[in-house]
Every structure is written in structure tokens, then in C-alpha cells.
Amino acid sequence: MQLKAVVQLLHFGYHQAMSCIFPVAIFGTLALTSVIEIPYVPRYDVILLILLGVQYLMYRSGLETLDEIKVICVFHLIGLALELYKVWMGSWSYPNSGYTKLLGVPLYSGFMYASVASFMCQIWRRLRMDMTGWPGLVPSALLGGAIYFNFFTHHFIPDFRWWLTALVFIVFRKTIIIYRVREATYRMPLALAFVIVGFFIWTAENIATFLGAWKYPDQHDAWRLVSFSKISSWFLLVIISVIIVAQLKHVKAGRAASKEE
Structure with a gap:
């Protein structure tokens, strides 16, 4: 029995590791570019070129499907829009120069969000995931939209993240991952x-800020641990990614079923 449990754990760990190829590529790129400089090419531009190359290789090698690439592109745009707003509001900054910066935001930054989508798509396929008790398109889409817009609106109206967090547990109380x-x-x-993935992304965020991917206002003089409150932000962001990925999977499954009929 113990040997079987170890084998199961190893297989689970293998699929988790394979699903993290793109996030690991991001951290590897951040670490590499923090110690190696390419003359006349700003660091942010090098990061963007490397990550575009990684995505191309993952697609060509079959590690990611065309549908997964489409989801990643959607998340890149969602993340980039949020980055533009947050940098404009002074929540954090990208102090280095770069040719591929838009309104102070390097274009590679969207990949930080896209990596979450990459993980979700990969792990869904590799572990043959499914769900029971899914609340449906309307409740999940409304909740996901409210969470996303709260990232924007909390700068000038009250922050509803804790109300939204409570609502998450209510809406998804019957939802089970298989x-x-x-x-x-x-x-x-x-x-x-949601909680587990949010915690690990917060841990990854600490690594990213340590490697200079971006800086919060209290990190300009010296690096310090990212606030634990950020776990709630990533928790809510993971929910958006799961809602989009799960809904797309449901739509695709429905189309496949209708074709069989």
C-alpha cells in the first residue's frame, strides 16, 4: 500500500512539474537576465523575446495545443490591461528601460498572468480533470467579472475583495474537482x-520581485517579503482563470457531444 502511494505521488508530481514548464521558464529567464546582460538590448526586451520563443517551442513540440495557446493569449491581454492600470495608479513599477514598454509596462508582463492559464490548461489535460456541481455560465461569469473589475475599482470605491471571497465559497460550495x-x-x-494555488503564486511572486521582475513601492530601497494580503489577490485571480478555462472546456465538451449525435 505504501509503495502504491509513493508511485501515485511521483506520477502526480511529474504531471505538476510538466504543467509548470512555462512558469519555470519565466523564473529561469528572470534569474538569467538578472546576472547576464546583452549589450544594447534592454532586459525587458530580452525577457519578452525568450518567452515568445518558449511559447513557440512548446506549441511546436506538442506540449501545448492551439486551444491552449489561444487561452494563454486571452490571459496575456487580461493581465496586460490590469498591469497598465496598476502601474498608472502607482501600485508597482517597472523601473528599467525597454523598447517594448507600453505606458511604463513591459509587454512581457502579461506572460506572468498567462503562466497561470498555461498551468491550468496543462494540469486539466494531464490529470484528465472534470468538475461536478459547476454553478453554470451566468453565476460564474458574473462573479469572475466582479472580481476582475474590483482590481480596478478598489482604488476609488471600497474594496469588496472579502465580500467577493465569501461569495466565492457560496457560489462554488458544491463544486468538486475530479x-x-x-x-x-x-x-x-x-x-x-483556489487557496492552494493562490498561496503558491504568492510564493512565486516573492521570487519574481526578488529577481527584479517588478517592484512594489516598499521594495525600491531593498527587497522585502510581499504582503500576505496579496495571497487574497492571487486567490481571486486564480478564480478568474479557472472560470474561463472551465467554461471553455464545458463549451468544447458540449460541441464534441453534439457532433457525435
Whole structure:
């Protein structure tokens, strides 16, 4: 029994690691460009070129499908729009120069959000995930939209993140993730998965800021730990990614079923 559990854990870890190829590529690129400079090419531009190359190689090698690339592009645009607004509001900054900066935001920054979508798409496919108790398009889309716009509106009206967090647990209280490792099937409450992924992204954010991907106002003089309150922000952002990915999977499954009929 113990040997079987170890084998299952190793298979689970393998699929998790393979699903993190793009996020790991981002951190590797940040680490590499923090110690190696290319003459006459700003760091932000080097990062963008490398990440575009990684995405191309992942697609050509079959690690990512065309549908997954489309989802990643959507998240890149969603993330870039949020970055433009947040930098404009002074929430954080990109102090280095670059040719591919738009209103103070390097274009590679959207990949930080797209990496979450890449992970979600990869792990969904690799673990043959499914869900029960999905609340449906309207409730999930309205909640996802409210969460996204709260990132913008909390600068000039009250922050509703804790109300939205409570609403998440209510709306998704019956939603269970079903995932498969080899022949075994496992289940987990979706809300718990949100918390776990949000924590790991916060950990990754600390690594990214340490490597100079961006800087919060209190990190300009010296690096310091990112506020624990950011976990709630990533928790809510993960929800948006899951809602979009899950809804697209449901639509695709519905089209496949209708074709079979």
C-alpha cells in the first residue's frame, strides 16, 4: 500500500512539474537576465523575446495545443490591461528601460498572468480533470467579472475583495474537482484548490520581485517579503482563470457531444 502511494505521488508530481514548464521558464529567464546582460538590448526586451520563443517551442513540440495557446493569449491581454492600470495608479513599477514598454509596462508582463492559464490548461489535460456541481455560465461569469473589475475599482470605491471571497465559497460550495492519477480518481473542493494555488503564486511572486521582475513601492530601497494580503489577490485571480478555462472546456465538451449525435 505504501509503495502504491509513493508511485501515485511521483506520477502526480511529474504531471505538476510538466504543467509548470512555462512558469519555470519565466523564473529561469528572470534569474538569467538578472546576472547576464546583452549589450544594447534592454532586459525587458530580452525577457519578452525568450518567452515568445518558449511559447513557440512548446506549441511546436506538442506540449501545448492551439486551444491552449489561444487561452494563454486571452490571459496575456487580461493581465496586460490590469498591469497598465496598476502601474498608472502607482501600485508597482517597472523601473528599467525597454523598447517594448507600453505606458511604463513591459509587454512581457502579461506572460506572468498567462503562466497561470498555461498551468491550468496543462494540469486539466494531464490529470484528465472534470468538475461536478459547476454553478453554470451566468453565476460564474458574473462573479469572475466582479472580481476582475474590483482590481480596478478598489482604488476609488471600497474594496469588496472579502465580500467577493465569501461569495466565492457560496457560489462554488458544491463544486468538486475530479482528477485522475493513473487508474485512481481523486476529488477536492474547488475552493480549497483556489487557496492552494493562490498561496503558491504568492510564493512565486516573492521570487519574481526578488529577481527584479517588478517592484512594489516598499521594495525600491531593498527587497522585502510581499504582503500576505496579496495571497487574497492571487486567490481571486486564480478564480478568474479557472472560470474561463472551465467554461471553455464545458463549451468544447458540449460541441464534441453534439457532433457525435
